[in-house]
Amino acid sequence: MAAADGDSIANLLRKNKRLSRELSRMETVFNAIRSAIVVCDCAGEIIFANSYAGDLLGIGAADVSIFKLLPGMDAAVSDAARGSYALREFEISYPERKMLSAQIIPFDFGDGGTFALILNDVTREKLSTEERIESEKLSSLLNLASGVAHEIGNPLNSINIHLQLAMRRLKKLAEKLPGDGLVEGVRESVEICSSEVSRLDSIIENFLKALRPMRPDMADCDPIKPLAETLKTLDAELENLGVSVAVNVDAPLPTVYADANLLKQLYFNILHNAMEAMDAGGDITVRALADDDFVKISFADTGCGIDEDGMSKLFQPYYTTKTDGHGLGMTIIQAIVRAHGGKIDVESGPDRGTTVTVSFPRAHRRIRTLRQNAP
Template sequence: MAKKESSLDRVLGRIESLDAINLTNLAQKLARERAYLETVFNTALEGILVVDEDGVVQYANESGQSMIGLNENDLGASILWRLIPGLRDSLGLKEGEPLRDSISSRELELTYPEQRYVRIYFLPFKEPVGDEDKQFVVMLSDITSEKITKEETIESEKIASILLLAAGVAHELGNPLNSLTIHLQLMERQLKKLEATPASEKLGNSLDVCRGEVERLDGIIKNFLEAIRPQDPDFQVLDLSLVLEEVLEVVGSELNDRGISVEVEVVTEAPIVRADRNQMKQVFFNLIKNAMEAMQPGGSLKIVSRSDEERIYLRFGDSGGGIRKSDLSRVFQPYHTTKREGSGLGLMIVQRIIRGHGGQVGIDSQEGIGTVVTLELPKRNRKLRMLEG
């Protein structure tokens, strides 16, 4: 259905033929339209910014100016990366690199002009306006009180049911696993009584594989239960690249079966942090599993580690189908999943663990291109500030 043409559109269509009086009337009407729209935007509680691809703030409503400490006189000159330190690194942008055409979501702590937590969405315009550079709408929502109230509600109402579910699943899986362990032990004893032959040696190797897989399943169940319970991390100095290697070794056969290539790149120094080894293994396992399930056979997973003066950044980028815009804000909610057999708990567990380590989780996604999940963690020599939830 074609958009209905307004009287203002009709006047603008013949602007070259207007005389001085009509031009004055048009200018006054445009001023009224602008004032009306300014009032609408300034009524919104959310911050609304428009930035170009270099992060220069071209427009900000009153809420946006208040949240990031921006003066109206600085519009067109102030750069968003300076107003919100850490945002550019969180988005994975190098100095001078333009914003990408992807929908991005971040949760960050601001310390100026006052301490608060904000949720930030980057939404690219469909097309550049006129001869201007590509522009992006940036939505800022103050979620400080939400972290105290909403997440406590989730804790009390949903996590209890998750614990009950997990306990039931662990019990139901534990019984057959115990039975498998017992029968594998019996088979191993019988095998030792047989004469050593190439066939018996091959059977022994198969038994070792089966026993290892049973132990791995048992470990997954235990890690799952530990991850969803609010436990304090057992901090130790870790090289996350070594922990990642351990996880990739465990899931290596499944990655090979799917024909998925994995590239790991450490851009700067080794990612040394103070963290709980088992919990970080659970985080990596969940993210890699999500990436595998999002990709078709033959896909690629790239994991990049880099750092700045205070934080370590780990980016998990897959070549899957991406996340729909309508789903992006709900990916951390318990039970929310777009997969037929998904539990909707994986990213919730990831966010819980990373927040327990004083970090944040960010997601960038573009439909048909893929998804990048960014983990931000404090360096080992930086004092942790634990986040609620």
């Protein structure tokens, strides 16, 4: 009996060594693969990650959830759990900003659900395609905008100068003829002309802003302060249109690393679009909240909404459904968000309003990343 037990133990030891060698070989193979392979449970806890995944995602020795590393992965895993396979794309900002394609494969080993994630870095391919498309667009825009600026800008300046001279003469005339209705009427007409000149000048400026590479003056910024200043600027116009604005903010909201002036321009464009979608008045609801990675601000209106065709062309330069629109508002909005390393999402449909959500990286997350990389 003792001899039999000894043989059995020796057998087990040999099998254990063989299994250990096979596992070592398997791990060597997985670590040689130039795709990130991550195995996690349904709660996002990482069970296994090959060395390439560690480099790509910045996985250290500390326990970390895949849901923290890849915002939005929790929803993708839930989708995969209902099927057999899922494909997604993610953008990460740590340890470097990259675009990833992900294959999510569910397994059921009787332990509540396990998922294998195969991640590939597609940043170069994405940027190459986007840069080529953007380069072609910008080349076309630049030629057109240069022509517009030259043909309209010069006579516009001349008109503006003569309008200013006319206002000065009218002021002197009004001093000589106080209360004269004719003088007052001409003054009002000149003011209207001056206002229209300013509007044309604004159109030219919008053309140029859509083309110039943005160089934000970045600093720690309270994202709500520029919003409050923008709402104050639009207060009279909102009242005239019968549009009410409700702002709901999760307190305390963290700071973002941003250019406050560009944020004001961003908010102005989004709010103005919402106002123009509500001819007979309505409501705009602004919600601001934060997660571990982003500060998200959404603008929901009760306007006419955008149909499927309009949604597909939303960020195309010069696309507009307005008779007096220049079609660059959403292009500028997208450019500002991208310049801050953020994201923009739009949800809309005919007669159900539009919700625009902009997400900006939290300032402290950038600071934490720098500290982690410090020698």
